[in-house]
Amino acid sequence: MSLFTRKEKLPIPPKDAKQYTTVCQYCSAGCGYNVYVWPVGKDGSAKSNAFGLDLSTQSSMLSGHSYSETMHNVITRKNGIRYNLAIVPAKESRINKGDYSIRGGTNAIAAWSDSGYTKKRLKNPLLRKGDAFAAISWTDAVEIIATLIKSSIDKYGADSIAMKFYDHGSSGVGFEDNWAAGKLFLSGIKTTHLSIHNRPAYNSEVWGSRERGMHELNYDVDDARLADTVLLWGANTYEAATILYTEHIMPNLQGGSVDEKKKEFDSGEPGAEGCLIVVDPRKNASVTVAEAIAKERVLHIRPNLGTDWILANAIARIAWENGWHDKSFLEKRTDLKTFEEYKTKSLQLSRKLNDVLTEAEKITGVSRKEMEQAAEWIAKPKTGGFRRRTLTIYEKGIIWNMKNYDQVASVVQLNVLTGNVGRPGTGCGRQGGHQEGYVRPPAPAPGSIYAGGPPINVDKYLTGGGGKIYWVGATDPYLSTPNNQYFRKVLKKRSATLLDHIDEGGVPSDPKVLIARVLDAFDKTDGLFMIVQDIYMTQTANDAMLILPAAAWGEAAETSINCHSRLLRIYDKFMDAPGQALPDWKILSMVGMKLRELYTAADNLEMADRFRDMDWKTDEEVFLAGSRTFGDNRLPETEEAKLSAECYTGVTHQILRKLGNTGIQTPVRVDPASGKLVGTKRRYKYSFATNDGLFKWYGTDPWSGYPAEIAKYVNNPNYPFWFTTGRSQLVWQTMYHDRYLPEKYFALPLPYIEINPADATALGIRSGDMVEVFNEEGTSVALVCINDACRPGLVFGIMYHAKGSMNHLTSAYTDPKTTMPWYKGTKVGIRPYRGTPDEAIRTASLLPNNDFS
C-alpha cells in the first residue's frame, strides 16, 4: 500500500554505543545533532539505552527527544562490520533545542549505506572511456591531473586552469577543505579564473555590506527572539532556514520571548510580542505561517522584481523625515563625510519627500502607506523614547537581485541609519544558504568595482573558448549556473572535442600516453579537460574526463560556523567514506604535493615552493594551518571588529570536541586579561571593520530601468510573465541526496512552477499539468502547482531540481560592480508540454504549500 517500505520499530542504541556530536549538514541554521553508532544485533533496551530515557513509554508532545524513521540507518565500516547509525536532534543545542527541519531530520538516511538509498555514491576515481567511465587508481588520477596542470601552466599560463569550488561550510566541507582549496588554487596554481560554487565568479555576495565595514554575519540567534521587529528581506526563512523561524522568530511573534526581552532591555523599556515584516514578491509560507499566528503584526510588502533598493531608500527617507534615524549613532559611529553622498543619492534630500515617494511607488509597485508602515515598525521610537530594536535578515532575494551591490548596501544602510546594530535584538545580516567555513589566502579580486574588482566571469571565459582545464568541486553548474542551457551546450561541445581528439581507437589507460594526447588536444583544439570532484555522479560529471570521489559529511572530521550565531562546532567523523573516496582536503593535498614533486624534478624551485606546506596528515592539521591566516587575535572585546568574522585562532578539534553542541562563537579572541579563548556574541557594538572604525556610507544609483538582457522582454507579448525562482522546503540544493530518498522524490518528483489561479485559468492549465516555460535563453519543463503565492503576472519556479533547472531561463546579466548574477528575475512565456506526462506526477502532492487555514 505505502509508496515505499515504512518502519514500525527502530533499533535502540545501547549505553555503550559510540557517541559523537555534529551539526546538520544542510542549511545556515546549523542545528546541533547527536550521533550514536553501535554494531547490528547489539541493541540496548527500553530501560537501558544511550538516550538515557525510558523508551517503554511514549514520549510526550514537544519533549525535545525525537527518534523517527528517517533518523536511523545501517552502515558498513571499512572493517566490514555493519553498524546501526542514529542521528537525532540535540535538545541541549541553543540553536534548535531539540527541534529539526524536514531536511535535517533525514541526516541518517542520507548517510552512505551499501544496501540503502544512497548506495550510488562514487567509490573510485573514474576516467572517461568513450561513453562510459572506468575506475582508475588515485596514483594515476593524481599523476594525470598534476601533469596536465603543470604543462598547462607552463605553456598557456596559470589562467588556463579554471575552477569552481565551494567557499562555504557544512555539506561535508568545512574550514579544512576551504584551506586546502585555497592553498592549491590561490597560492599554488595562482589562477585568477576562480568561481564559487553557486555563481560565475570569485566574489563576496555582499560586498555592498562588507565595504561599509560590516561583515554580513553579525547577529546572534537570540536577537531574533529579542527584536521588536524582525525584517525578512528576500529571505524565506520558514522554508530555507526553518529552525531560525520556528525556534526564534515564531516564539517572538507568539509572545514567547517577552520575559527574555524584559531581562535584556534597558530599565523601563517596553518589550512586547514582536512584529514581522516580510519583503518578498511572493506570499510564501514565511508570510502565511506568521499571519496564522498574528496577522495584525505581520506586514507583507511585494515589490516589483529588481526594485528593492528603491524601496529601501524610500523607507529610509520616511524614517529620516520623521526624525526616527539615530542621530547620536550616526555622529559617533559613522563617517559623516560619506554620509553626505548617502543623503544626496539614496535619501535624495534635495528632492521633496512627496516626489521621491511618488516615484518610488511607481517603480516598486509598493504603496506609500506600506512604506510608512514599514518605516514605523523599523524605526519609530517606542513609548518613553526608547529606540526600537529591529533585526534585518536578508538573503538571495536581495543578493541574487538586479544590481547586487546597491541592493545589499541599501538594506544595510537603512539598518545603520536607524541605529540597529550591536544591541540585543538588532543586527543586519544574511540568512545564509549553507553554513560558513571560509579560510583562504587572499583572493585575486579583493572587492567590488570600488575596491579593486570586479572579478572575472569564469562562465563567460569558458563559453568564450578560454581555459584548458576546468575543475569543479562539490557543485553541479549544469543545474546551477545562470544562462544554463547555453553554458551546458558549449561545455558539452568542448568536452566532446577533447574526447574525440584523444580517443583514437580508444582512450589510453596508461597515464603517460593519455597525458600526451590531452596535451596535443590542448594544442590543436579548444577541447576542455573537465574534472569533477563530488560524492555522487552529477549532471556536470556526465561530461567530465575525470571524476574524483569525495568523502561526505560524517566521513571526515570537519568544522564550520552557522550563520545566525557564527557558532563554531566540530562535525565529527562517525563513519567511513565508501570505497576509495577521500576528504576533499586530502585530494587537493595529493595534487599539490605531486605538483611540488614535478616542479622540483624540473628544477623549477620557485614554482615548487608555491605548493609547499600541503603535506597534512590529519583533518586537524589543515584546520590549524588555516588559522595562521587570521593573525593575532589577542585583543580586548572593544576591538573585535578588527578580527575576521571567522577567526578561530587558538581553537583545536580537541577543544571543539569538549565543547560539543555548545561550540564557540567566532571571531574567537584570546582575552588579554585572562589569556582564555572567548567568543563574540554579536558584532560591531564598539566599532566597524574599517581603518578608522567608522561605518562608510555609499550613495546608491538612481533607477535606470532593466539591463538589456531583460529589457528585451519587457513589452514583448511572447513573454508576458515575470519569472522568479527560489527553494522548496522539502529538498536541499540540487537534491544530491534527496533524489535518492523516497520521502523526498515521491513528494517532489519534478521541477515545478507556482502560478496564480487567474493566470492558470487564462492559460487553461490545472495543477498537475506539465508546461514548458520558455524565453530566448532556453526552455524548462515543469509541473504546475496553482496557488496564490504569486500575484497574476508573476510565476515562480523551483530554482533547480534533480530532473531539470530553471536556470535555462535566467540571463547572462551580472552586476557590473560585483559580477553577481540576477538569478531571480526574467520574463517568460508558458505553453502546454506536448510530451507524455511523467509517471512520477501521480505521487506528488499538489495542495497549495502556503495555505495553512
Add this chain to the structure above:
Amino acid sequence: MSPLSRRQFLHSSAATMALALMGLTGKAESATGKKYPSVKIGNIRELKAGEPVQFTYPDSSSPCTMVMLNNEAIGGIGPVRNVVAFSSLCPHMGCPVSYRNGRFVCGCHYSMFDAAKNGQTYQGLASQWLAQVTLRIDNPSGNIYAEGIEGLVYGRIGNLNIS
C-alpha cells in the same frame, strides 16, 4: 520549543489538544503484544466526505483519524478507494494534527500532510511522513477495521512496543 510558544499553542488548539492529552499524558492501558489487532472503527455508511472520525489504534494511547475524501487516495478503501486513516500525532514532535480540506495540519510548526498521497509531508518540518493505518472493509456489512500501521507512531520505539 520555547515554553511560551507551547502555551500559545495550547490556547489556540484546545479542541484537538483534548484528544492528544488523552493519548499522551495518560498511561497506556495495556500492552498489545507483537501482532496488530483487528479493531472495528466504523462503518462506511456512517462516513460523510470531509468529516473526520477519531479513534485510537493499536492501543488507547495512539489517537488516529479516519476520513472519507472526495477522490481516490493511496491506501484508500471502499468502492472509490477514498477512505483513509492516519495517526493523529505529528511525526515531527508529537503535536496533534487536525484534518482540514484534504490534509492534516499541525498546529505547532505547521507541517502539512496530504491525506490522498500516503500522508506525505508536502510542507513543514516533519521528515517522516504521517503513519497511515491499514484499513479493511467488510462487505456487505460495510464495517471498517483497522489492521495495522505503516510508519512509526510518534514517540514510540516501536508501534507495538509500549508498556
